[in-house]
Amino acid sequence: MASAWQSVLRVYQRTVDDGDKRTDPWPLVYSPVPVSLIFLVYLCVVRVGPRLMKHKQPVDLRVVLIIYNFAMVGLSAYMFYEFLVTAWLSSYSLLCQPVDYSSSPLALRMARVCWWFFFSKVVELSDTVFFILRKKNNQVTFLHVYHHGTMIFNWWAGVKYVAGGQSFFIGLVNTFVHIVMYSYYGLAAIGPDMQKYLWWKRYLTSLQLLQFLLFLLHTGYNLFTECDFPDAMNTVVFGYCVTLIILFSRFYYQSYLSKKQK
Template structure:
């Protein structure tokens, strides 16, 4: 046991000192994974236990103004990332984006954008806190929690080890989708009627599925390039992860936008048939 702990200790410091990008230590919460792990643990404790227990005998909070401000901030920050993605369109090789670990302008800019992306994933956790405080815990599904905490971990690891290069494409795809997503959330927080627009919700889920497919292709093709210096271990992890996300989001899409409308259509048809039968009986 002592030997195992020693190996773990040595492996941890080898990763943090020899493998990690030393520049990442200059950024908030990046010197150690412990603060991020604590944030996730506290988040889980709040959304699963502390929050629901606190709200059990209370009325839902009216968070309309806070949510509008929150969604505006999310839109602005995601648009900022998209803007720099656009500026860097000729800097990154779409076939193989190697990481610039120097202190050059784009080397540092990509790392700072990666860190901003990580901070946004932490900010995303507040979505679930809002669900709890508004007593909408039915929205806190396995898909929701897995996606949120997984993205925080992924963003921290990405910033710490591969803050640049081909990681650009993850930030690009995700920031575009989240700009659309938080514009929708902004509309629904302003007027709940927008939340009933099924076509808009369906479009957002389609955009998310398209994002995962794009990332599978983008990172998958790196596995077949022997001359690309971007770490292939990222693709070995990231491709299966995005396949899993397609399965989860695909299941959500099928259940909510294909099977559910069919079920409602059958119910409406059965109800209409019953009305006709009762009408005919009356004569």
């Protein structure tokens, strides 16, 4: 038992010691413990929240949702700009870009926007809380919980080990998608009068699927070519994208194609 515990401690120590020394001092980065605790609290909320709300009236969050969603549009737009401009100024390659671990202004600028992107994934766990408080439990699907819960780990690892390089492509595309997505949710939160302008929800799901296909092609290309970017990270992203494509395709079929056939 003692030997097993010592092995766990050695793995943990290696995990925290092998990270990017620039990002280690930043909030939630040095150790996986804080993000793991956030994940456990999140799962508890998903499990217990609907039960606590069962005999209560839905909470009116209209104003909160309008502010939250448009704030997320602003944050996503800021991150999109930072990813795009920093990559441009750094002469990043779209196909193969190693991580610059130096403390140059541009390298640190890219690392900082990677951290903000990771932190935004923590903030986005609020989406689930809002669904539960509004008793929209049908929205708290396996896809929703899986996607939100795993993204915080994916991007914790991204900031911990590869804050920059090829990681910028995921941040760039995803922040653009989130500008569109949170704009939709912000408009929808205004009220029923906006519904006639929100006919493009189906295309939002298509856009989400398209981004995962782009990530799959991007990481797949780097897995089978010589590129000084960790294959382990590309392998994880590749496998993760496969699961998301399957789940989002299933959601798209059930939400649009299956209903149309009926």
